[in-house]
Amino acid sequence: MLRVYNTLSRSKEQFQPVKEGKVGIYVCGPTVYKPSHIGHMVGPVIFDAVKRYLAYSGYDVTLVVNVTDVDDKLIAESQRRGVPMAQLAAEMTADYMNNLDALGVDSIDHFPRCTETMDEIIEFTKTLVEKGFAYEAEGDVYFEVAKYPEYGKLSHRGVEALQGDGGGMVSRKKSSADFALWKSAKPGEPSWESPWGPGRPGWHIECSAMSRKLLGKTFDIHGGGLDLMFPHHENEIAQSECCHGQTMAKYWMHNGLMQASSEVGKVGGRKTRAAEEGDLASQEIGKISKSKGSQPFSEMLKQFSGETIRFFVLSTHYRRPIDFSEERLREVETGMETFHRFFESYKRITGKSFYDVKAPTRHDEKIDWDYEHRGDRFLEKLLARCIDFESYMDDDFNTGGGIGVLFELVRLLNKFINDEELEKPANRNQNNLHKFQLGVIKLREFSAVLGLFRKPPQEASASGDDELTGRLMELLIELRAESRKKKDFATADQIRNRLAEIGVVLEDRPGGTEWSRK
């Protein structure tokens, strides 16, 4: 029974889709004016996993992530660079898509663009004006917050709390809490024709228009970063619910934000003044951390695989903030080696690749256990872990717990290899291989739900491992084997040590010596 934390109610609620068997998810995506950084990528990873789990649970899921390609920041950046806005947007969108690809986020069904939704946006705005929730002022159109009594129900803020004036700017708004649905164009700015003259959409209206277009007036889950809760999501609700007279989204899910780890206060933040007495050195650390954390994601990918970052993101509950740090990523990498090594063992034992293992994609697909579990320690433990996995995921998508189960499964399987001595071909039989395979299927199944281990890790050394290398290694291993046979361990160790210096690791296994690059 799936339970989801709903920001609206500030509590976990039993998940019940609007339409039986179907789930629509809308997640606020990026404004494509600069290369994305790690913070932009956590949401997609999380909601990709959310979709996978919902699909696994039997739902037909549609996931929408918008791309904002018209915006003040885009205009400013394109002017600064002297390139057309559309070109800038196209470049940055491509960057974003590459990042998604590296992270294995491939479950997004629609990427609506603002520029491609213009008609709907204008029509949406028109309706709000007609219904009296919005007003025109010299080519701008504003939503009148006072007309919507429920305003603030998501972020739990009263309207009166937001009356602060935006720096004394001369405003055409009736109230400072009102926000723009449509902005008139200044000369030279990209613009679209509208009933109010040439202009462009305000920031929030696109999401209302896009979500309705692709998911309907009321859909199931609206997601996004915690920072968007106010005012962005609050405004979306106001627009959509005033326009349609019905609930916009049943569940609002907000993910915690990625933070650049730093020993001192963040530079440039409100806390800075308090931390200012700190010496120069510590401030320097803060700056470095900050720049590391906000470096373009594509740069980060040169240091860490997308899969490592995905694993890292999913190892914490999505509502918690995560501190980004290189050490943490390195630790995650170490942990993942356990899995990669297991996949090697699997290949040695079965001759097959883990990545090709067929596993159920839905929890109700039956696999052929073909065994009486009772009394079989291995199968009983395996079943217990399976139950754990779903319990974790059912509890507000606890991917961290789920990853814990993955580790336990590997340990269980490694133990099985040890106990049955599966590394020795003579000990393999139909019985133990079948049991082993059952465990592997579950590992494959659950890791796929999290979107992990779907492809072999990129062999950094692929370029260097040509046929010649392979043959030379064979030769060295052969020579070393002969030395070992003759108890000439000095020579054997010399070979292994010298190879280690070059970066080649030898591991002696029951079935023979394996080599790999480190």
Add this chain to the structure above:
RNA sequence: GGCGCCGUAGCCAAGUGGCUAAGGCAGCGGAUUGCAAAUCCGCCAUCGUGGGUUCAACUCCCACCGGCGCCUCCA
């Protein structure tokens, strides 16, 4: 000031009103190994502090201390 979050082992991180408080990284001991590596087994926390509620709290409530986010067209 307003809204909210967090404080679990050296570090990261799940979780629960009563049963052995997951898992990972690091460390230690053991099995295995010619020695290693890998793997397995074992060890390593009483849950920020002080109160309260309760037969029973780390888990609920209050206060305090400490860390943090948002309130600024930031995912």
